[in-house]
Amino acid sequence: MSITASIPAAGAARALAKARTGISGLDEVTFGGLPAGRPTLICGGPGCGKTLLATTFLVNGAVMFNEPGVFVSFEETSDDLIKNVASLGYDLGALVAQKKIAIDFVRVERSEIEETGEYDLEGLFVRLDYAIKSVGAKRVVLDTLEMLFAGLGDTQILRAEIRRLFAWLKQRDVTAIITAEQGEGAMTRYGIEEYVSDCVFLLDNRVSDQITTRRLRVVKYRGSAHGTNEYPFLIDAQGVSVLPVTSAGLAHAASDEVISTGIPGLNQMLGAGGFYRGTSILVSGTAGTGKTSLAANFIEAVCARGERCLYFAFEESPAQIVRNMRSIGLDLQPRVDAGLLRFEAARPSLFGLEMHLARMYREIEEFAPAAAVLDPISALRGETGDVHSMLLRVIDLLKSRGITAFLTNLLSVEGMDKSDAGMSSLMDTWLSLVQLETNGERNRGIYVLKSRGMNHSNQIREYQLTSQGVKLVDAYLGGSGVLTGSARIAQEMVDAASSLRRAQDNERKQRDIQRKRAALERQIAELRAELESEEEEARKSLQHDEELEKRLQAERRAMAIQRGGNVS
Amino acid sequence: MHESPLEVGHYNLRLYVAGQTPKSITALANLKKICEEHLVGRYHIEVIDLLEHPQLAAGDQILAVPTLVRRLPEPLKRIIGNLSNMERVLVGLDLRPVTAP
Numbered sequence: 001m002s003i004t005a006s007i008p009a010a011g012a013a014r015a016l017a018k019a020r021t022g023i024s025g026l027d028e029v030t031f032g033g034l035p036a037g038r039p040t041l042i043c044g045g046p047g048c049g050k051t052l053l054a055t056t057f058l059v060n061g062a063v064m065f066n067e068p069g070v071f072v073s074f075e076e077t078s079d080d081l082i083k084n085v086a087s088l089g090y091d092l093g094a095l096v097a098q099k100k101i102a103i104d105f106v107r108v109e110r111s112e113i114e115e116t117g118e119y120d121l122e123g124l125f126v127r128l129d130y131a132i133k134s135v136g137a138k139r140v141v142l143d144t145l146e147m148l149f150a151g152l153g154d155t156q157i158l159r160a161e162i163r164r165l166f167a168w169l170k171q172r173d174v175t176a177i178i179t180a181e182q183g184e185g186a187m188t189r190y191g192i193e194e195y196v197s198d199c200v201f202l203l204d205n206r207v208s209d210q211i212t213t214r215r216l217r218v219v220k221y222r223g224s225a226h227g228t229n230e231y232p233f234l235i236d237a238q239g240v241s242v243l244p245v246t247s248a249g250l251a252h253a254a255s256d257e258v259i260s261t262g263i264p265g266l267n268q269m270l271g272a273g274g275f276y277r278g279t280s281i282l283v284s285g286t287a288g289t290g291k292t293s294l295a296a297n298f299i300e301a302v303c304a305r306g307e308r309c310l311y312f313a314f315e316e317s318p319a320q321i322v323r324n325m326r327s328i329g330l331d332l333q334p335r336v337d338a339g340l341l342r343f344e345a346a347r348p349s350l351f352g353l354e355m356h357l358a359r360m361y362r363e364i365e366e367f368a369p370a371a372a373v374l375d376p377i378s379a380l381r382g383e384t385g386d387v388h389s390m391l392l393r394v395i396d397l398l399k400s401r402g403i404t405a406f407l408t409n410l411l412s413v414e415g416m417d418k419s420d421a422g423m424s425s426l427m428d429t430w431l432s433l434v435q436l437e438t439n440g441e442r443n444r445g446i447y448v449l450k451s452r453g454m455n456h457s458n459q460i461r462e463y464q465l466t467s468q469g470v471k472l473v474d475a476y477l478g479g480s481g482v483l484t485g486s487a488r489i490a491q492e493m494v495d496a497a498s499s500l501r502r503a504q505d506n507e508r509k510q511r512d513i514q515r516k517r518a519a520l521e522r523q524i525a526e527l528r529a530e531l532e533s534e535e536e537e538a539r540k541s542l543q544h545d546e547e548l549e550k551r552l553q554a555e556r557r558a559m560a561i562q563r564g565g566n567v568s
Numbered sequence: 569m570h571e572s573p574l575e576v577g578h579y580n581l582r583l584y585v586a587g588q589t590p591k592s593i594t595a596l597a598n599l600k601k602i603c604e605e606h607l608v609g610r611y612h613i614e615v616i617d618l619l620e621h622p623q624l625a626a627g628d629q630i631l632a633v634p635t636l637v638r639r640l641p642e643p644l645k646r647i648i649g650n651l652s653n654m655e656r657v658l659v660g661l662d663l664r665p666v667t668a669p
Contacts, residue, residue: 107629114645114660117595117652122586125631130622152632152648522658 001077002086019139019175019407020068022060023053024365025242029218034199038164039176041196043187044203049214049235050179052088053203054141055081056240058176059090061139062100067175069139070131071103074147077177078103088239102131108151117151121161125168132172140169140176149190163195187219198222204230208382213352216242232354234362253278253402259305265463265472266351269448271455277370278402279452280395282423284409285433289444290465291408292316294431296325297316297374297470298331298406303335307370310363311343315378318343320426329468342367350377353390356380360394364403370406378410388423395426428452434460436485443485446472461486579603579611579661580640584625586618592651596636598651606663636660648654 003111018032027033034040034057042050058069071079082092095101104127108398145165146159169176178196180323183189193200200219205212215230233242255277261267270460275281281298283291295311300406302309321343322332326403335341344363351359364372374394380387393405398405409423424430429450435442446463448456473488583599585592597613603611618625618633628637628645638645638661647660 072628104626106631112646114656115645115649116656116660117649118591118648119632119634119649121631122626122633123584123635124632126586126618126622126633127625127630130625148631211589355577359575 004510007526017226019061020065022064023056023240023242025231025233026216026240029216029231029242029469030199030221031225035221035224036175036176037173038169038198039178039196040176040199040201040493041180041188041193042195042201042203043180043182043445045182045205046201048205049233049240050159050203051076051081051143051237052085053216053240054143054177054179054399055085055090055092056088058101058139059085059092059095061175068135069102069141070128070135070137070174071101071143072128072131073103073105073143074108074259075144077105081105083198087237088235089237090239092255095431099135102135102137104128104131104322106147108147110153113151119157121148121158121165124161125165129172132174132208138174138424140174141179142176143179144181144291145178146180146188146190146192146540150215153282155190159195161353162192166195203233208352209211213354215317215354218363232358234355234358238362241358241362242495245518255402259404260301261465262299262412263294265461265474266446266470269446269457269459269472270429271457272453276453277404278399279428280399280405280426281429281431282407282409282427283431283433286411286412286435289433289435290463290470291410291433292321292375293328293330293465293470294433295375295406295408296321296328298337298371298471299332299341299373301478302329302371303332303338305370308367309367310372311342312360312363312374313342313343313345313564314374314376315346316345316375318345326472328465342369353382357393358389361397363403364397368401371406371408372553374408376408376410388426388451392426398561406412436460438485438487438548441485472482488515538566577610579607579638579641580609581630582614582616582637582639584616584618584628584633584635584637592634593648594652595608595636598654598657599636602651602654602657602661606658616639638662 017031017036017130019033019036020033021030042053044050049073055071058071061067061069071081076084085092092103096103106124106127122496128140131137145162146160150156159259166178166386178192180188180190180192183191187193187200187202193309193530197220199221202217202219204215207213207217214233214235215231216226217230218226227323231242233240252469257276257277258272258413259277260274261270276305283294285291299311311318316324318336325332332341336343342363344359346356346359348356358412375389377391380390382390395405407427427450429451432447434445434447435447444463444465445460447458464471464473570659581599581603583592583596585595598615599613603613616624617651618630624630628635630657632648634650636647636651638647641662643653645660647657651657
């Protein structure tokens with residue numbers, strides 16, 4: 001259930017025939033390679049890799065595309081050339097023996113040449129023609145053509161002849177690379193770029209903070225779209241590779257799939273129940289907050305699903321990380337042995353940022369992991385802007401491949417760095433680890449600073465690095481705020497005590513009321529009894545009075561009868 | 569142009585050209601003139617047309633045409649151009665000291 005954004009097909013309008021260089025990255029930057037049947041100028045300062053790039057073009061042509069080539073060297077003898085490129089793993093000697101490549105060393109030594117009168121460079125044309133025919137060449141390298149200017153005096157003739165040479169090469173329909181030294185304030189020392197109007201590359205070998213970075217730029221490419229940025233490129237035992245990392249656009253697919261953080265409690269904090277696959281996660285915290293441990297839990301979860309994970313370690317050696325993680329109950333070694341986890345450890349100072357990026361690019365391409373860990377990004381040296389741009393490209397690179405990025409960032413004790421705020425926008429999920437200092441102890445707290453596309457907990461949770469991994473402890477939430485560590489335990493005890501007291505109070509109050517009720521009822525009963533006794537007395541006295549009255553009447557009647565009166 | 573076998577002090581000269589162009593014709597004429605004036609009887613000129621023998625160009629490091637190569641006496645010398653400047657050709661062939669009066 002993933003939404004795939006369509007990435008516009010590179011160089012959809014391919015009107016121009018192109019000769020693939022077979023150099024990884026360069027064909028992407030040029031949308032297919034060099035202009036076929038035309039000359040391409042590669043210029044740059046000494047030692048920036050012109051010859052190696054050109055040689056790679058020829059070797060790849062011969063080996064990969066069945067296009068034989070001719071190498072006309074003005075600087076190095078054939079033997080030197082063969083030896084020099086052997087370090088890249090190219091066996092030029094064998095290719096020459098197989099008639100796939102012809103090398104012609106053109107020696108131009110001013111001291112040996114006397115000039116008198118008119119001449120032209122037909123000799124060079126003849127040699128080139130002969131070499132092209134001898135192997136049926138489709139590709140030609142002229143390295144470095146401008147050596148002619150050093151060897152021959154008549155620049156007017158030379159310019160005319162070079163112009164003729166380029167026309168001649170086009171006519172032969174060979175794809176040519178001409179190398180040239182970079183001049184001051186100009187692309188080439190003798191201005192031959194004005195004759196090569198089809199395609200110009202500029203190579204550069206820049207030293208910044210004692211770290212060298214090679215870069216390539218396509219200055220112009222007539223009739224074709226091309227990447228315009230400077231791209232870092234590598235020359236090492238695996239040949240030449242250009243790394244068009246900047247070409248990543250904002251067209252990554254967005255997955256709905258949720259993957260575990262490796263920590264159950266943390267999963268709960270994130271509304272979706274984990275991270276979205278292919279997003280970028282930043283874990284920041286001060287020293288000793290357990291960033292690497294958090295990363296290790298994540299890695300374990302990745303590997304447990306049978307997916308591959310690439311770990312770029314900038315500060316610790318792989319062995320050290322594996323050992324340290326055993327202390328929290330995570331053994332990463334079996335994952336390494338199973339080929340699920342690969343460590344790439346390098347000191348940040350070993351290469352420049354671009355080289356790191358380039359190396360990462362190649363590793364990522366090769367290992368094709370499901371997740372990548374960068375630990376820690378704060379170790380990367382350079383201008384803030386440079387680091388930012390590098391990370392941006394790493395994240396773009398990872399996202400474009402649907403790789404989940406897990407980055408850690410060491411914060412200074414003072415708190416959030418400026419660079420950190422800048423990083424925020426690159427990150428989809430940002431977990432912050434904090435040290436909570438209270439009552440003479442430090443406790444670790446984690447909170448979700450942001451998590452795009454999901455509801456998430458706003459709590460600071462306490463977590464512990466236990467021998468069974470990272471554990472989140474239920475946070476104490478009460479009137480006095482969030483408490484951690486022994487303060488949490490103490491507060492929990494205080495709470496328990498006060499609630500007991502409240503219960504006791506209630507009981508007592510109830511007993512009091514009962515007692516009051518009993519007393520009141522007793523009082524009522526007494527009063528009623530009193531009333532009853534008074535009523536009794538009253539009734540008795542009334543009865544007595546009536547009897548007395550009756551007796552008096554009876555006595556009066558008896559007295560009247562006695563006196564003899566009439567009875568009324 | 570096959571002449572007597574080489575002796576000490578002989579000049580073995582090769583003129584590389586590419587077809588019968590005005591430049592190459594001029595060069596050969598100039599060369600013959602110089603040799604007749606300065607090397608009578610002790611020179612040997614071999615004209616190589618690169619259009620016919622392109623494989624020979626690399627061996628003598630030919631770049632420009634016409635190129636005159638002095639193969640003997642050693643060391644090897646190369647003079648390029650149509651040889652119109654006789655003084656320079658003579659200097660190039662070591663037939664005249666550079667600091668000639």
